[in-house]
Amino acid sequence: MDARIEIDSKGRKSVRDGCDEPCAIEQGMAILGGKWTASILWHLRDEPVRFNDLARMISGSSKKMVSERLRHLEAHGLIRRTVIETKPVAVSYSITDRGQAAIGILEELQRWTEQHAG
Amino acid sequence: MDARIEIDSKGRKSVRDGCDEPCAIEQGMAILGGKWTASILWHLRDEPVRFNDLARMISGSSKKMVSERLRHLEAHGLIRRTVIETKPVAVSYSITDRGQAAIGILEELQRWTEQHAG
């Protein structure tokens, strides 16, 4: 899913991936297509969830992966990380507007898959 | 992107991936999220293209990958393989209705990515 970074003659970075110009589709895939990503977003869709709860909900995954994907999603503005200063600390993750917009796409994908079910 | 297959108590196969029930989203991602997949679909979107031409259009990829993805896309009914019996043989790939529907989703993804450009 990674597109290779090249440096053009003017020293600027560009993404070569076979699309016309730096391709937004591949970029989007890199954000939404990662493993467990859809699941995580899905579980946050209507209410905030705490880290360990989330990790437990995503059966089959490990805390390592959930953590890594959460960080990635946060970096791209799809989710928000909130620390509640209790003892021990609680951390809850919630979805942002951008994340909600992504959910819409995932739902389209779901419909598409189901319509032509094999 | 592979979801693990499990057998439930009634002997049916199910996909455990953290979604509710066998998850169409992950299935869809497995079809559209593969490397070079979007590029291939994109280049076939308005006209059939022959194998070597396609491989050349997808800069950065190898014939191996294009071949593999084409087979995958064909198996899932997104593209059609047509052999023209000349000498030497020509093989052209074209998009199906289902493939066109997928293009629609990819365009949504593109718009989503661009709207919140980082």
Add this chain to the structure above:
DNA sequence: CAGAATCCAACCGGATACTG
């Protein structure tokens, strides 16, 4: 509780060479 660090096996994908 909420993670980070480490280890390692499995898979992925690029390069190259070969076939009908």
Add this chain to the structure above:
DNA sequence: CAGTATCCGGTTGGATTCTG
């Protein structure tokens, strides 16, 4: 032309352990 076969290094991701 339209692929397949083989090799192989890099990345992925699961298991486990450790920390504040």
